[in-house]
Amino acid sequence: MKKLSVLLFAALLCANTSIDAQRKKKKNKNKTEQPAPPPKKKNGIKPYSQVITKDAKTDEGLFKVHKIDQTYFFEIKNDLLEKDMLLVSRIAKVPAGLGGGYVNAGSKTNEQVVHWVRFQNKILLKLKSYNSVAADSLAINVSVQANNYEPTLFAFDIKALSKDSSAVVVDVTKFYGTDVKAISGMPSAWRTQYKVRNLDKDRSFINRMSSYPENIEVVQDFTYNANTPPSNRSTGSISLQMNQSMILLPEEPMQPRLFDPRVGWFTTSQYDYGSEELKADRKTYLRRWRLEPKDKDAYMRGELVEPIKPIVYYLDPGTPENLRKYIKQGIEDWQQTFETAGFKNAILAKDPPTKEEDPEFSPEDIRYSVVRYVASTTRNAVGPSVSDPRSGEIIESDIIWYHNHLRSYRNRYLLETAAANPSARTLNTPDEEIGEMMRMVIAHEVGHALGFPHNMAASYAYDVESYRDGAFTQKNGIAASIMDYARYNYIAQPGDENIRFIRQIGPYDHYATNWGYRYLDANSPDAEKNTLTKWIEEKGADPQFKFGRQSSRFDPQSQTECIGNDPMKASEYGLKNLKYVATNLPKWTSDVTNNYDDLGELYGEMLGVWSRYVGHVVTNVGGVKEDLKAPNQAGTVYKHVDKNTQKLSMLWLQANAFETPKWLVDKDILQNIDHAGYFERLRRLQSRHLNGLLSFDRIGRLIDAETVNTEYYSALNMLRDLRNGLFKEVRSGRKVDIFRRNLQRSYIDRMEYLMTEDMRPSFRSRMVYNVNTSDVRALVRGELKSLRTRLRNARGGAQDTVTRYHYDDMVARIDQLLDPK
Template sequence: MVCSVTAYGQKKNKKKEQATSVKQTPAPKPTKKSPFKKYSELVTEEAITDEGLFQVHSVGGKYYYEIPFDLLNADMLLVSRISKIAAGLGGGYMNAGSKSNEQVVRWSRVQNNIHLRSISFTNVASDSLPIQLSVQANNYDPILAAFKIEGFNPDSTAALIEVSDLFLSDNPALSGLSDNMRKTYKVRNLDRSRSFISRMASFPQNIEVRHDMTYNATAPPSNSRTGTISMEMSQSMYLLPETPMQPRLYDERVGWFTIRQIDYGSEALKSDVKSYIRRWRLEPKDPEAYARGELVEPVKPIVYYLDPATPEKWRPYFRQGIEDWQVAFEAAGFKNAIVAKDAPTKEEDPDWSPEDARYSTVRYVASTTRNAVGPSVSDPRSGEIIESDIIWYHNHLRSYRNRYMLETGAANPSARTLDTPEEEIGEMMRRVISHEVGHALGLPHNMKASYAYPTDSLRSATFTQKWGLAATIMDYTRYNYVAQPGDEGVRWVRMLGPYDEYAINWGYRYLPDANSAEEEKATLDSWIREKAGDPKYLFGGGNSFDPSSQTESVGDDPVKASRYGLANLKIVAPNLAKWTATPGDNYADLEELYGELIGVWTRFAGHVITNVGGVYEELKTTDQAGATYTPIAKSEQLESMKFLNEDVFTTPDWLLQKEILDNLEPTKAIQAIENMQSRLLSSLLRKDRLERMIENEALNGAEAYSMTAMLSDLRKGLWSELSGAKDIDAFRRNLQRAHVERLAALMKQDERRRSDVSAAARAELKAIQASSRAASSRYRAGIVQFHLRDIDALIDTLLSAE
């Protein structure tokens, strides 16, 4: 450790001495007072001291860090969390334990001060290269705080600074309030008189601080009459490894969360963007046994503690959900790589805290939010995951109960109740925890995994019990909505699959012979090539144009799967009132589930819409055969349009259950159905979808399903009543108006750059106008005739304005 100290010389005054007749006596030199206090003056007998990474001292309301000189300029990860939160803060997706910031910091000495800097590793270059000087000069790290050195320890190996102000001032880098929240809640300032440090503890690798922050706010999220927002913040400062873990280069063909660096030392003719996967550091205890192919325990396993607030009856399922990943790690050569433990009691470990950076926790949060998340904290130098906290929100149970009833109730008798059997709810929770742990291990969503399995195979007990519902738990394939009444023994709930083992092996397999990320690349690439062409091992994060990479879908045929799903919903709908009835209760459950029923059907229909103008994406490197992007076959798109015209854009009589509608607020259900159909129509007529169809026709000619053909097929379906002067009910009239408005919107979107989209939209409007004008005279005076004449006038107005 080398500390640079700037020395200042004093210039001697060379003015000529003035003559004087009086002999002058020189004044005595003043004794120079040291700027530092003695250690005993700072750390008095009343001091409360805690030894660890730094010694921390509490003396008379002041807090001191005793920073060893050998830890100056060491990389430390500072994680800021809200450990106690005001009700409603953040709109429901923030909770006790939510992370507000993470950053690498360094302590450094500058003359008689200690500076705390926030360090970025986004722009890098090797220390041995000249360009590193420029990287440093153009990426000057900000100073978060500066502290006067108050004194030194007795052997002068550490400096003492008072850190109270760091935690009692409104430092944005440590705050739990974002700029947006400050605006929303009209926060004026931090009230220091109501802010205080409640805990400061030092451990061998980390320092933990808890401090209460109270803000004056005009519009707080709760307790509005107080004009106050109070929260307890947790600051965990963790010493990062002196030697970072060897990073592993990211490959987009296998899904991983990443860190990103811009390397200015690259030999390329530009800076080189490098992405490394985020993963835990797993190294075998017995490298020789590992090399022989034996299962070996890691030096440091991944340990998750269960929040003491977790209800006892759910704890076994949470443990299972965590340890389900042991099988995947066995594929990577490790046994017992991930384990679940109960948090120690206060008697066992009074210092244990879920906010402590040393511990990863599954947090059980008392919140009405229906969700679960799996965030983690990683070393930005290498991607090494340091710790994570899985968040389970209490009311998420209700979401899974509801979906279980709606999506499986037709064929699954145990789902036909508001009181889902505890064992089945537990199984759902187990799989949600597994999904979130997957995120915390580094895996993002893989929406392509559900497309790996044939749709009809999901009706097979043998297949689903062995393979599950999708090739990974990281897909959003929650339930088997394909299975039909009579399909005995099928699996209803998702589970881990072959892709999970593949991805964990790819990311965590220990490669001792590779001394750099670049040396690993050939081996990692070979593993991908071994699985090439097998849909179980493809990755797709989900996008708007690929029907094989959709959320909430199951099977490899969206039309067939949605037909099966619709058949089941037509059984659920007439039974919904009976299944949700509780003597003595009102119809709130029925209203909630009916709204979600419409939402489920919307998703099924949306999967089919993606086929229209759809393009398959299969990520490849330049040395792999085949195309990355392949348009959906014309025949599949035609079948999809047929389904949409017959089952989506017709009036859904099966949803109009009298027993339901008679007990809901008037017009509420009708509006929900109208809104659903209008949203689906707008999705079908998205400009980017139409542009893909134009490009497909330009490249593939008659083999493509053209935009004009699709618009024509849609018009013939939506306005089919006009050819025979059939009645047009309220739902269809609403949808027809929405059709006209959406076509007009397409013309307006295209104003700046006229294209085939605006031309086709104009032609469709004129065709609708001509048909409506001709048909209106065939209807008697009444709402249908009024509707058609209104359409005629509306199109006139839209075209003239355009």
């Protein structure tokens, strides 16, 4: 019985097992059987085939770029980790009005050296600085690294290793697809200005990624939600397209060339803590292209030799066909200066490649230097560049030309040269002359892109009378360098013949190109120094080879828009011409067009021309001449303008600036271009120059001059001469007209400023001093007391009621200022 029970239990168990198995089989009949997942690696790194699947689209280049649906991966070879790369962020497409008119397609927003670093199972993209350096072999390098720790721009998880483990794979979608501030085209100032709330993820995406042998190009489309966008306000958003370029920097940096301030160059600097100096040695290098001769032996024999890699500029595909030849000429005008440096065909201009020639051509691609043609109402052109901070080597540059810029040149051509130049007496300037202007603007901007800053002393190299000599101007142009702001010959007078009115490349440009670009067979920057110094000293006495800094706003030798070596005489000629133009302006504009638009525009710009001529003479007063030189050269670096020149300049200003220039107040013009504001326009212009004379830094320089030589023109001399001229009606008893009344009240306002305000640091002046402890307040108080006495005496004899009221008002203002209680 017991045995039977056991058998029955066994049979029942088998039956139940069979039934359960059938049920499970039936239940799973419609399910697809899944293979067991492979075990995950503890470090999170997956097999390559699971990350870069058969669906991936791959672009070979510096890195392999893989795209799977909307996810992007970089496959970075291990031997590219720790390598220096330049990450350049540019705006590729821009909405109208963003940034106030000086932001365009092609504008660079950031430039930074980065490298990819492995840390455990992550890849870090780290910013790298060369501001502080020391050789790896030196112990102090450890301290340099510790005290200049590199920020991490982004951290990427390693998703996989390549099949042979020679590369790492990282997902870069988030880095390029979200609002990463380090590469954003939306800086903090714009976020505040346009009240940007956030990046709209649904309307932002990676447009494309392309990999080339030495660079990666990424195009991003970003849309930001903003309360006050610069255009299309009803959308409440700002859309822009960004281009991110990452280029591998040369394994062997170009040999730097040491900077000397006596020759103008854009530069890059670093502090060398490995120097034998008793401090961190600040080394400054030129920013220049790497030009090396193909045939070094022939080059050293003095033969013209082509460079291994010439400088090539492409034209923007959007450049109007009728302007292309002038742009090309402006670029290749620099070939002559490179020949002086021993190179032929060193700089070339090319049309943009067609789609068939290069389907991937993009002006934002860092492989190409491009002259960008920008459809914008902005009137300007610029020549920025991208450089390697290790050596100063220029990697790429874009020249930016704004469409409306030729309008400025047409207007100034008419205003500044039409008196002596009949072809400028029209709104329809001949095409060849407009083309020549554009050519020289492009040449100027290319000069910037080659490494040259403005040289404001170049126009001071020539005698004023030489500008009236046709043979001289045809040979030498109007300045010793195209890099000066000397656009037109405004000195030449009616009847002068064969005059060149437009600037051109000059002798300084040849000299500076040779100094910076000539290949020297030397193994270090220091080994070149003696040769470079010798070349400077050989030219030291010739004003054609002088460099004048744009920042030298105190130096009458280095002024923007000024030509000739005597600002008073040059401005005298300029005003003669401008008076002729003012008389004929309606005839050349509104009489031809039958509307007043051009007349109004040119009249406004004519006031600006008048103001520039006056400003050139103002600089003489309290002026200090700067002549950069080494101790072994004769003379001092700084020298105050002589007393006689300053005194004569004050007389000139009284006669031409502060005596009412009634020829500018032409009712036939004013009453046809505006209904009001006639007296205020002139007051603003005159007050600008009055305030310039009565500035803390100018008075401070005049006080400084007394500490060097009591025979110099003093602050008291200047203040007395100014007061006596501005208030000459007080002595003569004459009626004071409305323009003079406005100017005299502006004088009181400015004296109040000098009495009550403190000096603030300014980019216009490096001079800051304690005004309260200086002579300034005492001098101003004394001048106001003297003026008050004369006004009190004169008001009883005033010839008209308004003049008497005016004197009463000024006395009351001075009383309030001197005794506020």
